[in-house]
Amino acid sequence: MSGLRGLWVDGIEGAPVPADDRGLQYGDGLFETILVRNGVARFLELHLGRLERGLARLSIPFVDGPRLRADISRALDRAPPLAILKLIITRGTAERRGYAPTTGSPARHIVSLWSAAPLTGVEQGVELGVAQLRLPEPSPFAGLKHLNRLENVMAAAEAMASPAFESLLLSTAGHVVSGIACNCFLVRSGGLLTPPVDRVGVAGVMRQVVLREAARLGIPAREQVLELQDVFESDAMFITNARIGVVPVRRVREHVFGMSDIALRLRDAIEVLDA
Amino acid sequence: MSGLRGLWVDGIEGAPVPADDRGLQYGDGLFETILVRNGVARFLELHLGRLERGLARLSIPFVDGPRLRADISRALDRAPPLAILKLIITRGTAERRGYAPTTGSPARHIVSLWSAAPLTGVEQGVELGVAQLRLPEPSPFAGLKHLNRLENVMAAAEAMASPAFESLLLSTAGHVVSGIACNCFLVRSGGLLTPPVDRVGVAGVMRQVVLREAARLGIPAREQVLELQDVFESDAMFITNARIGVVPVRRVREHVFGMSDIALRLRDAIEVLDA
Numbered sequence: 333m334s335g336l337r338g339l340w341v342d343g344i345e346g347a348p349v350p351a352d353d354r355g356l357q358y359g360d361g362l363f364e365t366i367l368v369r370n371g372v373a374r375f376l377e378l379h380l381g382r383l384e385r386g387l388a389r390l391s392i393p394f395v396d397g398p399r400l401r402a403d404i405s406r407a408l409d410r411a412p413p414l415a416i417l418k419l420i421i422t423r424g425t426a427e428r429r430g431y432a433p434t435t436g437s438p439a440r441h442i443v444s445l446w447s448a449a450p451l452t453g454v455e456q457g458v459e460l461g462v463a464q465l466r467l468p469e470p471s472p473f474a475g476l477k478h479l480n481r482l483e484n485v486m487a488a489a490e491a492m493a494s495p496a497f498e499s500l501l502l503s504t505a506g507h508v509v510s511g512i513a514c515n516c517f518l519v520r521s522g523g524l525l526t527p528p529v530d531r532v533g534v535a536g537v538m539r540q541v542v543l544r545e546a547a548r549l550g551i552p553a554r555e556q557v558l559e560l561q562d563v564f565e566s567d568a569m570f571i572t573n574a575r576i577g578v579v580p581v582r583r584v585r586e587h588v589f590g591m592s593d594i595a596l597r598l599r600d601a602i603e604v605l606d607a
Numbered sequence: 608m609s610g611l612r613g614l615w616v617d618g619i620e621g622a623p624v625p626a627d628d629r630g631l632q633y634g635d636g637l638f639e640t641i642l643v644r645n646g647v648a649r650f651l652e653l654h655l656g657r658l659e660r661g662l663a664r665l666s667i668p669f670v671d672g673p674r675l676r677a678d679i680s681r682a683l684d685r686a687p688p689l690a691i692l693k694l695i696i697t698r699g700t701a702e703r704r705g706y707a708p709t710t711g712s713p714a715r716h717i718v719s720l721w722s723a724a725p726l727t728g729v730e731q732g733v734e735l736g737v738a739q740l741r742l743p744e745p746s747p748f749a750g751l752k753h754l755n756r757l758e759n760v761m762a763a764a765e766a767m768a769s770p771a772f773e774s775l776l777l778s779t780a781g782h783v784v785s786g787i788a789c790n791c792f793l794v795r796s797g798g799l800l801t802p803p804v805d806r807v808g809v810a811g812v813m814r815q816v817v818l819r820e821a822a823r824l825g826i827p828a829r830e831q832v833l834e835l836q837d838v839f840e841s842d843a844m845f846i847t848n849a850r851i852g853v854v855p856v857r858r859v860r861e862h863v864f865g866m867s868d869i870a871l872r873l874r875d876a877i878e879v880l881d882a
Binding site (some may be wrong): 335336339341347348349350351352353354355356357358359360363390391416418420422423428429430431432433442444446465466468469470471472473478479480481482483484485486487488489492493504512513 | 610611614616622623624625626627628629630631632633634635638665666691692695697698704705706707708717719721732739741743744745746748753754755756757758759761762763764766767779781787788793
């Protein structure tokens with residue numbers, strides 16, 4: 333891929349991955365995508381905390397935390413002013429073929445660093461489409477940033493012909509879940525609403541930061557099951573992820589939103605934070 | 608993994624897989640598991656046909672069919688009397704990071720050959736547990752043997768403490784879907800019932816062979832949405848996959864089945880087939 337500045341597999345630079353890795357065979361693992369600014373991995377501890385919780389939920393024993401941190405440090409030493417740090421942990425190479433996660437080999441960690449371009453053209457808000465593909469709800473792995481991402485891939489494929497910045501994803505139950513690679517927030521009556529992530533969706537780190545900073549700024553915020561009609565009846569909307577931060581939404585389909593002071597306050601407050 | 612007799616990545620023996628392969632990054636690909644007896648890959652054309660239909664559904668352009676067949680031939684040349692041939696096709700390495708399946712690099716094919724032990728102790732039927740994990744229904748990728756298999760992995764993890772041969776998987780709607788790595792059939796009133804695979808589950812090649820051979824033998828067979836109660840109210844049950852063929856089920860939880868002439872007839876008729 334273009335933009336790759338370095339890649340380490342279990343600490344070995346440029347190493348490939350054995351073809352019998354369970355990440356490749358089954359998507360048996362987790363990942364994190366972290367923005368790096370001036371050599372600092374933003375919200376690193378929040379990302380590592382989420383990773384640790386995910387490993388526990390998938391019962392992936394991972395004891396290489398210090399080695400993972402050492403590889404992250406090596407990657408950051410090489411970071412251009414703006415970069416993406418991607419971490420993948422797989423269950424490693426199994427003792428034998430088959431779904432059952434027999435132990436025997438340790439988990440594998442893959443650290444890669446990518447150059448990134450500054451985000452431009454989003455200050456006035458972005459446009460969202462609505463994906464045809466529906467996310468199954470409930471998912472046994474709701475909240476996790478796991479490696480089974482075919483739904484996101486095919487929703488992104490569907491969106492490639494569209495000029496929209498992102499697509500809203502709905503669940504099979506008709507609930508608003510998120511974007512393809514972001515979480516979403518509605519602004520209504522001076523407060524924030526965001527879909528829960530306990531039945532479907534990913535518990536984004538930037539989503540967590542928004543909820544934390546909203547509390548700090550005294551902005552009411554809560555999780556609520558939302559439908560598309562709720563989107564259209566809101567005062568404003570914004571999307572979030574580690575890469576883009578907080579980005580206002582100008583339009584969803586034919587519905588045009590105004591700019592929201594709340595979104596801009598949160599964006600500006602979070603923009604200066606690294607932890 | 609133990610038992611590996613050979614592995615080819617895009618025709619290169621023993622080659623690893625680049626860590627930025629989309630199969631590893633997102634589970635963006637498909638696979639086939641094929642039984643090899645005396646150097647013959649059983650039902651190979653049915654497996655390749657399913658693979659081709661899956662590639663079309665995921666819009667993965669794959670033009671290396673002749674090279675894939677050449678690699679399969681090389682693997683088969685090395686096959687012990689009983690072996691497993693595994694094929695994986697991923698969308699390859701993308702031009703850039705992100706879910707969108709930008710073209711630019713061709714799909715990647717991975718062929719591996721594994722020794723296999725004869726299946727023993729199943730003649731009198733096997734015991735099935737019932738997994739706690741529920742498969743989300745409907746899935747946008749129902750029927751496909753794709754690389755997003757975390758549900759199967761975690762259901763297999765759950766079953767590891769049990770002495771049962773396999774676990775029945777139910778969907779979030781309460782429907783019987785399959786086993787963890789097999790399809791299932793109920794015998795009732797001299798005919799066969801099997802769950803449809805258009806909303807959840809995998810369209811197994813051995814399932815397809817059973818339906819074909821049932822028609823040939825004049826055994827009525829149809830797809831029907833089934834619940835666990837239907838299992839308990841059936842005369843008999845059997846499970847199927849490419850590895851095990853047709854295996855009668857003796858017991859599901861506390862419910863004990865008798866032996867079914869229909870299951871044994873189908874098993875014996877299919878056992879001698881290679882195509």
